[in-house]
Amino acid sequence: MKNVMTKAWEIARKGATQFGGSIKSYFAEALKLAWAQIKAPVSVTVELVSGSRKYKSWVAEIVGTHAKFKFERNFINQFRGVELETNKVYTLEEGKVYDVNNVNTRYYATVRNGRLVELNESEVMELVA
Known part of the structure; x- marks a missing residue:
């Protein structure tokens, strides 16, 4: 205040x-x-390796729970860069929970105070349930 x-x-x-x-x-x-x-919402940019046709990089916002896949996700398609040619740069907003897959590394994250914070599965469940 x-x-x-x-x-x-x-x-x-x-x-x-x-x-x-x-x-x-x-x-x-x-x-x-x-x-x-x-x-005003704070955002953070995340740069992911573009990957290949077999190993793709992506970011999805977790919007709820799902009976089969644990979490309901909305994939984010707004990134800078051309798929399969350069790295992908995503803008993540504060207050949302994300599922991030960077080729072979997958993690859950959120933005707090302008910083990207990794979460474990139980923390994600608490935030979206």
């Missing part, structure tokens, strides 16, 4: 300096802008 108020006063001062008027008159709008900046 302190960070939001500090950021709001900073934005209000900047507005008053740039456009004139009192800092207090800018504070209400500055508070909205500060909350938006603090609440």
